[in-house]
Amino acid sequence: MSQEPLIKAEQRRPDWAALVIAAILIAIAGVIFFDAARLREVTGYSPVGPATVPHWIAIGLVLLAIWTIIAAFRGDFPEREKQEIKPVVWVIGGLAAQMLLLNTAGFSIATGILFAATAAGFGKRKIWFSLPIGIVLCLVVWLIFAGLLQLSLPAGPLERLFQ
Amino acid sequence: MSTFEFLMQGVVVAMQPMNLLYALIGVTLGTAVGVLPGIGPALTVALLLPVTYQLDPAGSLIMFAGIYYGGMYGGSTTSILLNTPGESASIVTALEGNKMARAGRGGPALATAAIGSFVAGLIATVGLAFIAPYIVKLALVFGPCEYFALMVLAFITVSSAFGDSTLRGLTSLFIGLALSLIGIDQLTGQTRLAFGVPDLLDGVEVTTLAVAMFAIGETLFIAAHGSFGPDKVEAVKGSIWMSANDWARSWKPWLRGTAIGFPIGAMPAGGAEIGTFLSYATEKRLTKHPEEFGNGAIEGVAGPEAANNASAAGTLVPLLTLGLPTTATAAIMLAGFQQYGLQPGPLLFATNPQLVWGLIASLLIANFMLLVLNLPLIGLWVRLLTIPKPWLYAGILVFATLGTIGANPSVFELGMLLAFGVMGYIMRVLGYPIAPVVVGLILGPLAEQQLRRALAISQGDFTVLFTSPIAAVLLAIAALALIVPLILRARGRGEVLSQMAANED
Numbered sequence: 001m002s003q004e005p006l007i008k009a010e011q012r013r014p015d016w017a018a019l020v021i022a023a024i025l026i027a028i029a030g031v032i033f034f035d036a037a038r039l040r041e042v043t044g045y046s047p048v049g050p051a052t053v054p055h056w057i058a059i060g061l062v063l064l065a066i067w068t069i070i071a072a073f074r075g076d077f078p079e080r081e082k083q084e085i086k087p088v089v090w091v092i093g094g095l096a097a098q099m100l101l102l103n104t105a106g107f108s109i110a111t112g113i114l115f116a117a118t119a120a121g122f123g124k125r126k127i128w129f130s131l132p133i134g135i136v137l138c139l140v141v142w143l144i145f146a147g148l149l150q151l152s153l154p155a156g157p158l159e160r161l162f163q
Numbered sequence: 164m165s166t167f168e169f170l171m172q173g174v175v176v177a178m179q180p181m182n183l184l185y186a187l188i189g190v191t192l193g194t195a196v197g198v199l200p201g202i203g204p205a206l207t208v209a210l211l212l213p214v215t216y217q218l219d220p221a222g223s224l225i226m227f228a229g230i231y232y233g234g235m236y237g238g239s240t241t242s243i244l245l246n247t248p249g250e251s252a253s254i255v256t257a258l259e260g261n262k263m264a265r266a267g268r269g270g271p272a273l274a275t276a277a278i279g280s281f282v283a284g285l286i287a288t289v290g291l292a293f294i295a296p297y298i299v300k301l302a303l304v305f306g307p308c309e310y311f312a313l314m315v316l317a318f319i320t321v322s323s324a325f326g327d328s329t330l331r332g333l334t335s336l337f338i339g340l341a342l343s344l345i346g347i348d349q350l351t352g353q354t355r356l357a358f359g360v361p362d363l364l365d366g367v368e369v370t371t372l373a374v375a376m377f378a379i380g381e382t383l384f385i386a387a388h389g390s391f392g393p394d395k396v397e398a399v400k401g402s403i404w405m406s407a408n409d410w411a412r413s414w415k416p417w418l419r420g421t422a423i424g425f426p427i428g429a430m431p432a433g434g435a436e437i438g439t440f441l442s443y444a445t446e447k448r449l450t451k452h453p454e455e456f457g458n459g460a461i462e463g464v465a466g467p468e469a470a471n472n473a474s475a476a477g478t479l480v481p482l483l484t485l486g487l488p489t490t491a492t493a494a495i496m497l498a499g500f501q502q503y504g505l506q507p508g509p510l511l512f513a514t515n516p517q518l519v520w521g522l523i524a525s526l527l528i529a530n531f532m533l534l535v536l537n538l539p540l541i542g543l544w545v546r547l548l549t550i551p552k553p554w555l556y557a558g559i560l561v562f563a564t565l566g567t568i569g570a571n572p573s574v575f576e577l578g579m580l581l582a583f584g585v586m587g588y589i590m591r592v593l594g595y596p597i598a599p600v601v602v603g604l605i606l607g608p609l610a611e612q613q614l615r616r617a618l619a620i621s622q623g624d625f626t627v628l629f630t631s632p633i634a635a636v637l638l639a640i641a642a643l644a645l646i647v648p649l650i651l652r653a654r655g656r657g658e659v660l661s662q663m664a665a666n667e668d
Contacts, residue, residue, distance in 0.1 A: 087386035099577040122553035151569035
C-alpha cells in the first residue's frame with residue numbers, strides 16, 4: 001500500500017501528455033516558420049516586416065516546448081483526474097452532427113440533435129424523449145432570434161413552415 | 164466641458180426610453196445567464212453578444228453594460244446558494260456566503276452581496292467617470308513604444324504572474340498569439356497562416372474562441388467527470404432582509420472592499436480578482452467576530468463582493484481609455500466594440516463622447532435596476548439554479564452554437580468552434596489557464612501594430628523601446644512580474660499565487 005505513490009510517480013515520469021503538448025507546440029512553430037518564409041518582406045524604413053513577429057512567436061513556442069519537455073521529465077505537471085470518455089464522445093458527436101446537418105436540415109433539427117446528444121452525454125439516454133424537446137426548443141429559439149432579432153439562422157423544412 | 168457635464172449628457176442618452184429598455188433587457192438576461200452554474204461573467208458576455216448584433220452601437224453597448232453587471236450579480240447568487248467555486252472571484256464569496264446559506268441566513272447573505280455590489284458599482288462607476296479623462300490626457304502623450312510596453316505588461320500579468328505555473332500561463336498566451344497571426348497583416352495587407360481558406364482571412368473571431376473554450380470546453384470537462392447528480396442548492400429560509408446588526412456590520416466592508424477593488428481593477432495589468440482575496444484578508448483581520456470567519460461571517464461576503472464589483476468597473480478604465488483589456492471579460496467586450504468599428508482608447512472619448520458617456524451612465528442605471536430586480540426576483544433565480552445538469556448543459560450548448568451561427572452561419576465557423584472547444588477541454592484537463600489565450604488573440608495584433616510603428620519611427624532601432632522613460636519603467640515592471648513569481652514558486656511559495664489566479668469562466 002505504502003508503495004503506491006512511489007509507483008505512480010515513476011509512471012508519471014516522463015509525462016507523456018506533456019511531451020505530446022511539446023510536440024504540438026513545435027509543430028505550430030514549424031507551421032508559422034513555413035508560412036513566414038513565404039511572406040514578401042516589405043520593410044521600408046524598418047527591419048520589422050510582416051514575418052518578424054511570427055518569427056518571434058515561433059521562437060517563443062519552441063522555447064516553451066523545450067521548457068515543457070524539461071517539466072515533463074521532472075514530473076512538474078499537476079495530477080490529472082480520471083476522464084470519462086463516453087460522455088465526451090456524445091457531446092463532440094452532437095456538435096459534429098449539428099455542424100454537418102445545419103445547412104440541409106435547418107437550425108432546429110440540427111441543433112435539436114445537439115441538444116439530445118448533450119443530454120445523453122450527461123446521462124439522459126431517452127433520445128425519443130429529449131430529441132423532440134430539443135427540436136421544439138430550438139424552433140422557439142429560431143422564431144425569436146430569426147424572427148424578432150433578425151439573425152440569419154439557416155432554415156430547413158421545419159422553419160419553412162413558419163416563413 | 165467638465166466631467167460632470169459629460170456624465171449628465173450621458174445620463175440623458177441613457178435615459179431615453181428605448182435605451183432604458185435595452186438596459187433592462189441586458190440586466191435581466193445577464194443575471195439569468197450569469198446565475199447558471201458554471202457560467203461566469205466572461206461567458207455570459209460572450210454568449211449574449213449576438214443578441215446585440217442588430218441594435219445600433221449606442222443601444223447595443225448599453226445592453227452590454229447591463230449584461231456585464233447582471234452577469235456579475237448572477238455569479239454571486241450562484242456561489243452563495245450553490246457551493247461551486249468555479250470562478251475564482253466567487254471562491255471567496257462562497258467561503259462565507261455558502262456557510263451563511265447553510266445556517267439559514269441565505270437571505271441576508273444575498274442582500275449584503277446585492278447591496279454591497281450596488282454600493283461598490285456606484286462608487287466605482289463614478290470613479291471611472293472622474294478618472295477616465297485624466298488617463299485619456301495621459302494616454303495622448305503615449306506613443307507606440309509606450310503602448311507596446313503597456314501591452315507587454317498586460318500579457319505578462321494576465322498569463323504568468325498569477326496562476327500556478329509560469330510555463331503553462333505563457334504557453335496559453337503564446338497559443339493565443341499564434342492564433343492572432345491568422346488573417347491579413349494590417350500594415351502590408353499580406354495574408355498570414357490562412358492557407359488559402361477564405362474563412363480565415365478575417366482571422367479567428369474572439370467570440371468564437373471565447374465561447375468555444377469557456378462554454379464547450381467547460382461542458383466537456385464537466386461531462387468527463389461522470390457524476391451528474393444534482394448539486395445541493397441551499398434554500399433561502401427566513402427573511403431576505405438584513406437586520407440592523409447586519410447593516411452595521413456590512414457598510415464598512417462595502418466601502419473598504421470598494422477602496423481595495425477599484426484601484427486594482429483600474430491598473431493596466433491583469434489579475435483583477437486579487438481584490439477579492441485582499442478584501443477577505445482585510446475583513447478577517449479587522450472583524451470583531453473572528454470566531455465567525457469560516458462559519459458564515461457577513462463581513463466575509465460584503466467586502467469581497469464589493470471588491471469584485473469595484474474591480475469589474477475598474478477594468479473598464481484601461482479598456483475604455485487605453486483600449487487595453489486586462490481580463491477575458493474585457494477582451495470580449497473589446498471584441499463587441501470592434502464589431503461596430505469602434506476602437507476604445509483616448510480617441511474614442513474625442514470622436515464619440517456621447518457613446519462613451521452614455522455607456523458609463525448606463526452602467527449607473529444598470530446598477531440601480533439590478534438592485535431593484537435582484538432581491539424580489541430571488542425565487543426565480545433559485546429556480547434557474549435547480550435545472551438538472553443534462554438540460555442545463557444541453558441548453559448552454561444550444562445557445563453557445565446559436566451565437567456563432569448567428570454571427571456567421573458557416574460550417575467552417577462551427578468546425579472552428581468544435582476544434583477550439585476540444586482544445587479548451589484538453590487545456591483544462593492539463594491545467595492550462597484559458598484567459599491568456601483570449602487576451603493574446605485580441606491583444607496580439609494591436610501589440611504587433613504598435614511595435615512595428617515604433618520601429619518604423621525609429622528606423623529600426625530597437626533601443627527606442629528602452630529609451631522612453633515610461634516604456635522602460637513599464638517593461639521593467641513586466642520583467643519583475645515574470646521573474647518574481649518564478650522565484651516564489653521555485654521556493655515553494657506558489658500557493659498564494661495560484662489562489663489569486665484569474666480563472667473566470
